[in-house]
Amino acid sequence: MKLYCKVVALALCLALLLLLYLVVGNSEDDDDEEEPPLPGARGSPRAPLPSGSRRDPPAPLLPEPHFRPIPAAAEREAEEAAAQVSKRQQQQQQQQQPRLHRKAGRRSAAARGKFAPERRPKDQKLPLTRPSAPQWMHLAVVACGERLEETLIMLKSAVLFSNRKLKFHIFAEDSLKPEFERKLQEWPPSYTKKFEYHVYPISFSVGNAQEWKKLFKPCAAQRLFLPMILKDVDSLLYVDTDVLFLRPIDDLWGFLKAFNSTQLAAMAPEHEIPKIGWYSRFARHPYYGTTGVNSGVMLMNLTRIRNAQFKNSMIPTGLTWEEMLYPLYQKYKNYITWGDQDLLNIIFYFNPECLYLFPCQWNYRPDHCMYGSNCKGAEEEGISILHGNRGVYHDDKQPTFKALYEVIRDFSFEDNLFQSMYYPLQTKFLDTVHTLCGRIPQVFLKQIERTMKKVYENRVIVNVGANFRL
Numbered sequence: 393m394k395l396y397c398k399v400v401a402l403a404l405c406l407a408l409l410l411l412l413y414l415v416v417g418n419s420e421d422d423d424d425e426e427e428p429p430l431p432g433a434r435g436s437p438r439a440p441l442p443s444g445s446r447r448d449p450p451a452p453l454l455p456e457p458h459f460r461p462i463p464a465a466a467e468r469e470a471e472e473a474a475a476q477v478s479k480r481q482q483q484q485q486q487q488q489q490p491r492l493h494r495k496a497g498r499r500s501a502a503a504r505g506k507f508a509p510e511r512r513p514k515d516q517k518l519p520l521t522r523p524s525a526p527q528w529m530h531l532a533v534v535a536c537g538e539r540l541e542e543t544l545i546m547l548k549s550a551v552l553f554s555n556r557k558l559k560f561h562i563f564a565e566d567s568l569k570p571e572f573e574r575k576l577q578e579w580p581p582s583y584t585k586k587f588e589y590h591v592y593p594i595s596f597s598v599g600n601a602q603e604w605k606k607l608f609k610p611c612a613a614q615r616l617f618l619p620m621i622l623k624d625v626d627s628l629l630y631v632d633t634d635v636l637f638l639r640p641i642d643d644l645w646g647f648l649k650a651f652n653s654t655q656l657a658a659m660a661p662e663h664e665i666p667k668i669g670w671y672s673r674f675a676r677h678p679y680y681g682t683t684g685v686n687s688g689v690m691l692m693n694l695t696r697i698r699n700a701q702f703k704n705s706m707i708p709t710g711l712t713w714e715e716m717l718y719p720l721y722q723k724y725k726n727y728i729t730w731g732d733q734d735l736l737n738i739i740f741y742f743n744p745e746c747l748y749l750f751p752c753q754w755n756y757r758p759d760h761c762m763y764g765s766n767c768k769g770a771e772e773e774g775i776s777i778l779h780g781n782r783g784v785y786h787d788d789k790q791p792t793f794k795a796l797y798e799v800i801r802d803f804s805f806e807d808n809l810f811q812s813m814y815y816p817l818q819t820k821f822l823d824t825v826h827t828l829c830g831r832i833p834q835v836f837l838k839q840i841e842r843t844m845k846k847v848y849e850n851r852v853i854v855n856v857g858a859n860f861r862l
Contacts, residue, residue, distance in 0.1 A: 529554070529645050530628045532561040532618055536594065536611035540568055542633040542785065544575055545801050549637040551583050552800075552809075553843050555850075556642055560589035561622060563614050580805050595621065599718040607721075607731040615690070616732050619697045620714050626695050632688040634785060636778040636796060638840040643776070644754060647691055651748055656696035658748040659685040659736075660755035664766045677727040677734060678705075678741035685740065685747070687733040688779045689755040703742045753839075755779050758790050761829035774838030792829040792836060795820035809844045 531550060535543040547560060562572055569591045576589060594611050596604040597620050604613040615630050622628065627648055629641065647658050662684040663669030671684030679685075701710030706719050720735060728734035740747045751769035752760060757779045760767040784790035785797040799817045807813075817837070824830030 527556070528559045529556055529641055530559045530561060530622075530625050531641065532563070532615070532622070532628050532630045533633060534563040534594075534611050534614040535568060535572075535633055536565050536609075539633045540571055540575075541801075543572075545797065546631065546633055546635050546637075547576075547587075548579075548803075549800050550641055551579075551586055552803075552805075553637055553639060553847060554586070554641045556645075558587040558641065560587055561618075561625075561628070562589060562591045563594055563611065564591055565611070566593060583805055592621065597621075598714060599721065603721075609731070613732040615687070616717055616735065618692070619694045622694060623698075626693070628692050628694055630687075630690045630692065631777075632779065632781070634780045634783075635688060636780070636800060637776075638774070638778060638796075639776045639843045644689075644691065644750075647748065647750055648693065651693065654745045655748040656693045656700060656746050657740075658691040658750050659687060660689060660750055660752055662686045663759060664752055664768075668763060671737065674729075675734075675737075677724050677738055679734075679737035680740040680744060680747060681749075684737050685733075685749070686755055686757070686779075687736050688757075688781065689777055690736075691748075691750075700746065702739060702746075705742060753777075757781055758784055758793065758829065761792075761832060761835070762790065762827075764828060765832055765835070767835075770835045771832070774834075774840070774842070775836055776839055778836075790829055791824040791827060792821065792833075795824060796836065809847060814841060814844055 531547075533543055533546065543562070543564075550558060564572060572589075572591050576584070594605065594614055595601075595617070596613070597617055604616075605611055607613040612632075618628060618630065627645075629644065651658070661681065662671055664683070666672040666682045669683040671679045672682060675684065697713050701712065702716055704711055704716055704720065706723065711719075716739070717735070720738060724734070724738060752767040753769040753773055753776045755777055756767060756770055756775040758781070760770065765771060778793065778796055780790075780793045780797060782789070784793040786794075788794070795817060799813050799820065803809075803813050814837075817840075818833075821830060821833045821836070824833075829836075
């Protein structure tokens with residue numbers, strides 16, 4: 393009897409435990425029936441932004457620059473020319489067709505494949521990337537009349553000291569083209585391999601060609617049309633024929649990287665002191681800054697010039713470079729003295745944000761020393777580019793400038809730079825101490841001495857040392 397009671401009690405305990413197990417299992421299944429929504433599902437609340445974070449407000453619009461009133465009365469011819477340009481712009485806008493909107497849909501298989509990652513076998517190696525070719529430096533010059541020798545000496549100074557390869561764009565009269573080709577081909581191969589050249593005829597795309605040709609010096613206005621002629625050139629350095637490079641063009645070319653988003657050209661001031669500057673005393677037309685700019689050395693981003701819309705004093709809307717030139721000339725032709733340089737000063741007076749100023753040692757002229765030294769950059773670093781305007785290479789008014797010109801002219805390409813150029817230059821400077829420019833020979837010699845040392849190290853120490861090791 394006792395055994396029977398124990399068996400019954402044990403059976404009841406097991407039944408009770410089984411009942412509790414079933415009850416607990418059902419309650420857990422009920423809790424798992426309602427799942428939380430997936431993250432990012434439609435209708436789910438967005439996660440709050442972290443503390444301190446917010447959406448950036450839209451950038452405020454910059455105020456329009458304020459320009460001074462026009463000092464000269466508008467000419468009737470300029471108004472008519474500008475009106476024709478404005479009318480042409482309106483007709484072009486009316487002729488433009490509205491853009492068709494493509495229907496949104498699934499991309500084609502070709503389009504999807506265009507952006508699909510390329511599958512490559514595991515054992516296939518990636519091709520080696522080739523180093524990019526060195527960028528060419530483009531140099532333009534305009535030579536007419538008796539400017540053949542000056543132009544060749546300028547090109548010679550560029551080739552002597554530059555590191556990267558050059559492309560010369562020479563604009564000349566038809567009679568000078570054979571002479572340029574003959575003279576340049578006479579240079580030794582060690583130098584001719586450093587440059588390429590092309591000789592262009594003189595041409596003007598708008599206006600009267602004879603008027604442009606006689607605007608100032610023969611053909612000088614050609615520089616205004618370079619953006620339209622050299623359409624495949626992105627950036628360009630223009631120089632007058634009476635310019636001499638005393639250091640590599642590479643250093644001046646580096647100013648292109650200093651341009652901001654609105655700047656498209658670079659020039660040096662016409663003068664450092666407004667009281668003795670020409671524009672500040674005599675100009676009858678608008679000019680850039682307080683002393684104007686000199687266009688004998690002009691670095692240009694031609695792509696930006698071709699794409700820009702320039703503010704002007706003729707119509708309220710902007711004009712392209714080509715559209716602006718002839719109306720601007722018609723308006724100010726009775727007020728300008730220095731031809732195309734005055735037109736450039738007028739353009740950048742109304743568009744000062746487009747111009748970058750480089751220091752005076754990059755366009756050093758007799759005005760910087762004939763009244764006393766007034767170019768601090770040249771006093772500290774030496775002259776980088778010598779500009780012998782006023783015909784000083786061919787008379788005795790500024791013998792310091794003439795000495796540099798003659799030394800580079802007489803230098804033989806295969807001679808030693810120090811023996812055949814630098815030492816004769818020092819000797820010539822002894823005869824110029826009676827002039828104000830001749831009393832500061834260190835200004836003329838500092839940079840060219842530094843440049844010659846670098847050329848010597850590259851050609852002699854590096855090349856000869858490499859050959860000796862071999």
